[in-house]
Amino acid sequence: MSDVFPTGPDPLDDILDRLLDLPQEDRHQLLDRELPAGSEGRARIEALLKASEAGGAALDRAEQAVRQILAHPESEDSSDLPPTIGGFEILRRLGSGGMGTVYLARRRGDGLDRDVALKVVGRTGEEPARERFRAEQRILSRLEHPNVARLYEAGIDEHGAPYFVMEYVDGLTIDDYADQEGLTLEERVRLVRQLADALAYAHRNLIVHRDVKPSNILVTADGIVKLLDFGVAKLLEAEPDRDHPPLTRPGAPLLTPEYASPEQIRGEPVTTAADVYATGVLLYELLTGVRPYEFTSRSPVHIEAVISGTEPRRPSAAVTGAGARAAEARRSVPSKLARSLSGDLDWVLLKALRKEPEARYGSIQELSEDLDRYLRGQPVLARRPTPWYRTRRFVGRNRGPVAAVGLIIASLTLGLAGTRWQADRATREAEQASRVKELVVGLFEGVAPDVAQGRQVTALELLEQGQRTLLTGLEDEPEVRTELLNILGGVYTSLGEYTRAEPLLDSALAVAEALGDETLLLSALAAMADLRYATGEYEEGEALARRRLDLQRRVDPDPSTALAAAMTDVATFLSSTARYEEAEGLFLEALELDRALGAADKEGQDWNSLSILRARRSDYDGAIEAGRSAVAAHRRHAPGDNTGIATALATLAWALDGKGEFGSADSVYQEALAIRRRILGDSHPHTAILLNNLGSMRQKEGRLSEARTLHEEALALRRGIFGNDHQDVAASLNNLAIVDYYEQNYSGAEVAFREALRIFRLNLAADHPNVLTGTNNLAAVLREQGKLNDAEALFRATLDDRMRVLGPNHHDTGGAYNNLGGVLRLQGRPGEAATAHRQAIEIFETNLTADHPDLANSRLSLARALLDLDRPTEALPVLELTCPTYTTRFGPGHSSAAGCQAAIGLALAGAGRDAEARRILEVAVPILEEEQAGQEWTLRGREALNRMSR
Amino acid sequence: MESVTEILIRSRDRDESARDALFSRLYDELARVARSQLGRRDGTLETAGLINETYIRVVDQGRVGWEDRSHFFAYAARAMRHVLVDRARRRTAQKRGGGQRAVTFTERAGLSEDEPESILELDEALEALSRTDPRLTQVVELRFFGGLTEEDAAQVLGVSARTVRRDWFKAKALLHEALTRANDE
Structure with a gap:
């Protein structure tokens, strides 16, 4: 080895350092x-790396052995036991720890065969003052509470070591108990409430525990919490000593630094607030599986620095860092656990862990009551009074919808079926699927068991099998083969398997063209257009749809439902690219055709499409009217439950939801959901769409936990049907992330938005509206996290793409301008921000109703940018136009209205109209201080008031 | 009895007897703390925890400087090594004497075979290493038996953290060599 590795300075040290x-x-x-292969240095380094790794493995084995040795006490020679202590017979050693040794003991000769735990404290400290010791222990021995292990007596043995005689508790430490029993979060919270009862009782008796930690809290087999070592810390305490803080005080009882409050660590006076803090640490650990702080070293200085x-x-x-095992022990999974914790x-x-004792809960009782509120689903008092939380609770009291002032983020609803909006798609898919199924099942009846090999055969496997066998067997029947290709391709499209669909549909189209069979060509064009629609390739899709319409007119110019269907296909593409007028004209034309032909179901579908189109352009009244007509037409066609009625109801609900009529929307959603569940079962993609849309409505209503439940249900359904990489799954993730966003769990939202975006990009064209929505939402969450430059870049990219795909007049393009403006103002670029907001306003004014929240939002943002630019007289008319919208929508006492009013006040003050400004600000600012304390416009309003009163 | 703080202060001036006293006191303290683990069910079984706990308990920090602190940790790591080696030796003897393999129940890992021999082998390899490179041996003592971080070990040794990292890396390689040689013999 020495030739490979000389001791002392080594020329290879430098590269070794960089390597490590x-x-x-x-x-x-x-x-x-640095070192070419084959060189001498390279060989040495390689040999070293290998040897060192092997040496590391040997150390790991030794470490395992060390752990075992430390975990396993040496067998005790009973002659080591003291026979008696303080008149108690010592039976056996229960264990030893930093604070001394605990024995199981029994009083000799008193006739009471009661086992007790007797703790002898190590003799390293100074002997406590006997008088005080006795006085204190008399007080402690009077403590009696079901959750407190009683202290029977305390004394000082013949060697001068203090000992304590306590109730013997047979149980597990609270953390082990919770894990072994696999307690849920709620059950863990309930355990800690028992602990809090014990502490509250002691605090009423003016006793602070000072050493709350898992090893001091046992839980009996009946689930009763018993707090040990009450008052021991206090009894052992020397006189207060400011020169030697507890962590470093010689001879002081060892406190467990992980649970010690900052004031304990610093040696400052300890009050009941220290127990509140330690209870917080304990609860934190019980709930998450990790401690609130991470210590990279165990040196006292480091620990003190980290804790304070x-x-x-x-x-x-x-x-999320605690991993799957911690989650499993709580009968959960990490992501779900994180969500359950986030928020209350x-x-x-x-709050329990605040550094300043006075900022924590005022008493352990208050902490316990807040936990009780959590368990009962009521808002906790600890909740920071942010505008959003207040807004949520405000909304929770059913006083109407609230739009956050600021960024527009979009949930993804209805349009996400992965199919066209028209309800006939649903019918067509069902027909196609059942035709294929019949064929395949028929063909494979004998083969299926082999294929399945004992598993459930998935639709996809069945299709693949069908594809292979059917298509090879039909070489000499091109017409049948092409039709099958079309059907298979259509089914793949509806399953979201776009890459499988494409070659089949390509080949169907080619064969149909080669054969010159117009009927085949019509269906091939329709199927291919469907695929292009699904993946967001609108230009190609529209060309195909137009080809189909031209061909249809040539083949059969007479009025027919086929002609109407071809028209609605083209109209759908027009609507997707924001050419609403043209689209509406075409839909109406198709509607007239179908009505004249007496095809009530087709008429219903056309009304349905119109309704969606109108809702998209925010013409909600028109959408609601069309939705009602759709329902009526379908009822005329077939009175009982059918998918047509279910779809029309879903669309109507969506339109009502869009308008903000949540109450009516809710009952219509429920009706649609009931019908879909009856006809299609619980686990159908269309049921998932309804759950999803309903979830997004709940989110708008501010009923976030219901929204989460619905989205999670939809997500689970979609994953079950489509797997993990389907765009509907991405939509659900996006919508869940929005719930996170409004709960201000920005990091969680960011992760989910990114995952949604990844899936969208996997499936869709780079500029598909869903990709752009995903990008927009991600940018919004980055902005909330203060990553302004990243947010700006993403908003700009979204804006460019929307301009190109949706055109300069689309509502979403306006949204992109608005969001970009919001970031620019925060970056201190109010001039550019104002320009962006003006663009947004122009678009919104042509597309939206005069009182649409997005329009109001953008006007208010423009006015704020103008105030930043010191142009109050320009801001004023904009605000006077906007503020009434907020007042009408929310009422004059609401913080959104007050925020707008405050801007008016600032504009007036800027324009020198102080008297008017004061009148307005004196009303608005106190509302803001109540609801949005510390926020930018609250502070600016207060400053202006102060300035004017000087 | 003389306090550890006193001994520590006395050992500042290369006082050999003081250093012996320090070692044997720390051995006793650590052996006592390591003897049983009640009250330590919060997962801190690591040697670092035991040593720190001992430091906090027995040293009056108001009276010592960082150099004394370094001394303390250097000796404590060595004492820890000897405590563990002695324990491992007794356990191996038990295993042989009892004619059956001792089986340890570790809380999380379930039943596993106890292999105290690996500590003894490591100790012998360290002995061999100390003859050629005492500093590498000390790095292993501090990092492995003392549980010190790179930074803390660097402070004790008065070298850079980078040097500790490099030494630790080299020491592992040399230990592997020594262990292999021992197995070949």
Whole structure:
């Protein structure tokens, strides 16, 4: 070895250092660069790396052995036991720890055969003052509470060591108990409430525990929490000693630094607030499986610096690092656990863990009551009074919809079926699927068991089998073969398997063209257009749809439902690219045709398409009217439950939801859902769409936890049907992320938005509206996290793409301008921001109703940018136009209205109209201070008021 | 009894007897703390925890400087090594004497075979290493038995963290060599 590795300075040390700085996987790159293969140095380094790794493995084995040795006490020679202590017979050692040794003991000769735990404290400390010791222990021995292990007596043995005689509790430490029993979050919270009862009782008796930690809290087999070692810390305490803080005080009882409050660590006076803090740490650990702080070293200085100088990780964020095992022990999975923690439990824990004792809960009772509120689903008091939370609760009291002032982020509803909007698609798919199924099942009746090999055969496997066999067997029947290709391709499209669909449909189209069979060509064109629509290739799709319409007119110019269907296909593409007028004309033309032909079901579908088109351009009244006509037409066609009625109801609900009539929308959603469940079963993609849309409505209503449940249900359904990489799955992830966003769990939202975007990009054209929505939403969450430059870049990219795909007049293009403007203002670029907002306003004014929240939003943002530019007289008319919208929508006392009013006040003040400004600000600012304390416009309003009163 | 703080202060001036006293006191303390683990069910079984706990308990920090602290950790790591080796030796003897393999129940991992021999082998390899490179041996003591981080070990040794990292890497390679040689013999 010595030739490979001389001791002392080594010319290879430098490269070794650089190598060790790198993660394992990057090391070879550096080696290749610095030491050519075959060189002497290279061989030495390689040999070293290998040997060192092997040496590391040997150390790992030794470490395992060390752990076992430390975990396993040496067998005890009973002659080691003291026979008696303080008149108690010592039966056996229960264990030893930092604070001393605990024995199982029994009083000799008192006739009471009661086992007790007797703890002798190590003799390293100074002997406590006997008088005080006795006085204190008399107080402690009077403590009696079901959750407190009683202290029977305490004394000082013949060697001068203090001992404590306590109730013997047979149980597990609280953390082990919770894990072994696999308790859920709620059950863990209930355990900690028992602990809180014990502490509250002691605090009423003016006793602080000071050493709350898992090893001091046992849970009996009946689930009763018993707090041990009450008052021990206090009894052992020497006189207060400011020169030697507890962590470093010689001879002081050892406190467990992980659970010690900052004031304990610093040796400052300890109050009941220290127990509140330690309970917070304990609850944190029980809920997340990790501690609030991470210590990279166990040196006292480091621990003190971390506890008093850093903020704890948010529990919901910490739990993702805790991994699957911690989640499993709580009968959950990490993502779900994080979501359950985020929000109320996050707030409760962070309040309990505040550094300043006075900022924590005022008492352990208050903490316990807040936990009780959590368990009963009521808002917790710890919740930081952010505008959004207040808004949510405001909305929760059913006082109407609230739009956040600021960014427009979009949930993805209805249009996400992965199929066209027309309901006949649903029927067609069902027909196609059942035809294929009949064929395939018929052909494979004998073969299926082999194929399946005992598993459930998936639709996809069946299709693949069908494809292979059917198509090879039909070489001499091109017409049948082409039709089958078309059907198979159509089914793949509806399953979201676009890459499988494409070659089949390509070949169907080619054969149909070669054969010159017009009927085949019509269906091939329709199927291919469907695929292009699904993947967002609108230009190609529209060309195909137009070809189909031309061909249809040539083949059969007479009025027919086929002609109407061809028209609606073209109209659908027009509508997707925001050419609404043209689209509406074509839909109406198709509608007239179908009506004249007496095809009520087709007429219903046309009304349905019209309704969706109108809702998209925010003409909600028109959409609702069309939706009602669709329902009526379908009822005329067939009175009982059918998919047509279900779809029309879903669309009507969507339109009502869009208008903000959540109450009516709700009952219509429920009706549609009931019908779909009856006809299609619980696990059909269309049921998932309804759950999804309903979930997004709940989110708009501010009923976030219901929204989450619905989206999770839809997500599970979709994953079950489509697998993990389907765009409907991405839509659900996006919608769940929006719930996170409004719960201000931005990091969680970011992860989910990114995953949704990844899936959209996998399936769709780079500029598909869903990709753009995903990008927009991701940018919004980046902005909330203060990553302004990244957000700006993404908003700009979204804007460019929307301009190109949707055109300069689309509502979503306006949304992109608005969002870009919002970021620019935050970056201190109010001039550019104003320009962007003006663009947005222009688009919104042509597309939206005068009181649409997006329009109001953008006007208010423009006015704020103008105020930043010190152009109050320009801001004023904009605000006077906008503010009434908020007042009408939310009422004058609402913070959104007050925010707008405050801007008016600032504009007036800027224009020198102080008297008017004061009148307005004096009303608006207090509302804002109540609802949006510390926010930019609240502070600016207050400053202006102060300035004017000087 | 003289306090550890006193001994630590006395050992500042290369006082050999003081250093012996320090070692044997730390051995006793650590052996006592390591003897049983009640009250330590919060997962901190690591040697680092035991040593730190001992430091906090027995050293009056107001009276010592960082150099004394370094001394303490250097000796504590060595003492820890000897405590563990002695324990491993007794356990191996038990295994042989009892004619059956001792089986340890570790809480999370379930039943696993106890292999105290690996500690003894490591100790012998370290002995061999100390003859050629005492500093590498000390790095292993501090990092492995003392559980010190790179930074803390660097402070104790008065070298850079980078040097510790490099030494640790080399020491592992040399230990592997020594272990292989021992197995070949």
